[in-house]
Amino acid sequence: MLFPTFAFGAFFVVVFVVNWLTRPHPTLWKPLMLGFSIFFYGWWSWRFVLLLAATIVINWVVGHFTAANLQGTGRDDARTARWWVRIGVVANLGILGVFKYWDFFAVELSNLLESVGISGTLPILEYTLPVGISFYTFQAMSYIIDVGRRNVREMAPMDFAVYLSFFPQLVAGPIVRASEMAPQLAARPDPRYVPAAEAFGLILNGLFKKVVISSFLASEIVDGVFADPGGHSGPEVVLAVYAYAVQIYADFSGYTDIAIGVALLLGFRFPQNFSAPYRALTLQDFWRRWHMTLSRWLRDYLYVPLGGNRGSRVATYRNLMLVMLLGGLWHGSTWNFVIWGGIHGVVLAVERLVRERRERHGLGPILPVGIGEAVRWLVTFHVVCLAWVFFRSESLSASVEMLGAIANFDNYAGTATPLVIAVTFGALAFQFMPQAWADQIREGFADLSWLAQGAAVGLALVAIDVLGPSGVAPFIYFQF
Template sequence: MLFPTPTFALFFLAVLPLSWLLMPQVHRWRPFMIVASYVFYAGWDWRFLFLLAGATLWNQVLAVRIWHTESPGRRKALLVLALAGNLGVLGYFKYYDFFVESLDGVFSLVGLDAPLEVRTIVLPVGISFYTFMAISYVVDAYRRDFKPTSLEKFAVYLSFFPHLVAGPIVRPGELIPQLDTPRNPRRVDTSRAFYLIATGLFKKVVIANYLASSIVDEVFAAPGQHSSLEILIAVYAYAVQIYADFSGYTDMAIGIALLLGFSFPRNFDSPYAATSVQDFWRRWHMTLSRWLRDYVYIPLGGNRRGSILTYRNLMLTMLLGGLWHGAAWTFVVWGGLHGGALALDRWRTRRPGHVPPEQSRRRVWAARIVTFHFVCFAWIFFRSESFGAAWDMITGLFTGWGEASPLVTVGVLLAIAVGIGSQYLPARIPGLIMARFSRLPVPAQAVVLAFALVLTSALGPEGVAPFIYFQF
């Protein structure tokens, strides 16, 4: 199910009152929420329910065994087994065809046929997200950071429908303890929840969908047919589109979870206001950034083994992060660009004798502009279907100035300005809006929400495109 659809609205209208009714009785609420979440997931393809259930059983059994095993060797063997199962399933569904196509390319260079065939495997929606959450669970059990819970609670944790298909990536310690405490419907922060849902809807339905249909899809599909100005604006538009699309989804997910009585970690913090690539990754998809740091970068050695190995660890982490986003070499290049930039940032700021310059307003804005344009350049590889298409976009930035640019409209420029400009608003403004909304009488709140929904529907294109991160 897509969040901004009538189908999900009907589903949630049925689930929410029942959830509130059962909140004080957690022993009844948990099985109800498992069933509701499985119904939600079955809206995509009911056959993959068995995959989700299998992941739940596999990780619960091994996490419990790891926790109760004293022998370091056996504990490590169990951890390797758990990781092999998780990554094996993820690798088959997400990377099998990519591996075969890459292998075929290598074999063709020497005039041989690859021994495997492409199978066109359907990617289960959300598999990357719930696999990473399952890995967090078993690794935290191995590190003695989190004691495994009951199968019922773990099933809720892994399948909870607000985060199931596209995050945020919630850690065991962030959600499972909340399952032990009865939720009080009277203490639900409805003003914040409705604000997040309304703004998330606007970002997805109005900003992201409008930019995709008005310029991004058309230019990236055939960059050779467009002017340099259209290509440049399309790159900016995609930067705003992917931010509005994904942050819009996670805003809605966090708001929906709040209505159910649960708190999720924040996932975005004005990423296009970042002053360095390192700062960007502190603000963009923050739950993934922390996951990569704690479960990939630090286990590789982090920054504990000297500068050269630190640069290597940064690069490997971002290459894996790029590959996680999609089974294509363009994603690997995107990750490599960010890995190289992170290594360069670290070298520049940690080299011997380096004295940090005084942070004037001019320097801060210069750093923001440089960081934003680097991120936009890397997005070209992220969005392009192939290296050829990415190269056409890059060369097109220099070879078609002065040509007609009918796709560069006032509406497109305004949507880009809103998407970027909103990230420079003072942090206190959302709080003030929520505070004023919460003080309104209930009928007035209903009128405001109805107006916001009507405005979003009127401004957005017809239909709702799938969220970009559903394919990852």
């Protein structure tokens, strides 16, 4: 099983070639990086390279005319700039809607019309979902909105093309904003001064999470139980839900670690996307730790424009629900994702209501500090796990079957092996490791000689190859 060695080697070759070729010719860096990124995306399907190119052109043109009108001093100029931003947002949502949501809404609307006696159906397009479309569309929208808000300057065409197609995070994030990337693109990074030790550590950590942890749990318990919950006992079903919570974290944060590490080797620093989410004591805290770049995107470009918490309490709860429902739809066009977002929205609203009432009445903690924190963690973690059932299941009926199987104490299938239990709960316990320990490990690796670092990387790759199962499934977030 050579996946980690191949993936690591491919990324390293790209980084080496880009840095080696462009040192004597700095002006080649951006065209070469754009070419590698397009090739990387086209390796999956060249058909959608044109879609990515169209998104780049449309959004750069919109940003250009938005910025040009903002240079004027009249009201008409500002109004025109706002219209350009609206045109850009509508264009991006239109592209996303056609490729990701048309079939879902066409089927649901046709069913609704038939239920009231109106015949006829809307056409089903059955397009293949372009990989990464949700990520680069959100990045494109953040750019034109930030240009309209004067938070970022217009980017040069080549800079914008590299920004939107940058291969490390093109297909599954993190969602990097132009304000974070543009200054780094403007100053050509020196390949002689990159934090290589940190980068290699992130890449290896990401490979271990994906190849060993995520793939092991998927093959040993998650896939089998979610495919046939009725054929497993309740404790196995519960363990499978816990295991999926670990699997999706290891899978998605693993990709993020790899993306951030590869970008570091090229001289770019991406924002952090995960921070031990399963140690959160509230759902609000969970969203400050899980997929942080999406959380901030939804906050700054959806929640705040809707009014945030500046209106009445009812308006605030409405805004929370809308944001989480749309966040669920961002992940996929099924009712399961809507319910997943709805669970998070309801609990976030309830948390806010309880917190506001306690503050209004000056109430202190009900339980002793240690016990209270344990209870809050337990409740938060199980709310997240409940929502994961809908996120992972293929349909609403499958979700209901999965939840119903929890009460089944027969049909033990033997999936809850000691190793599965150890990996699941060991990974959850690892979330509580002090950050200082991780910093010491990283610093210790950085202090090693280049020869020792190379040996450590080689041994780590061999260990990942040995420990990982045969065959590795695609990253979960590739489908979004």
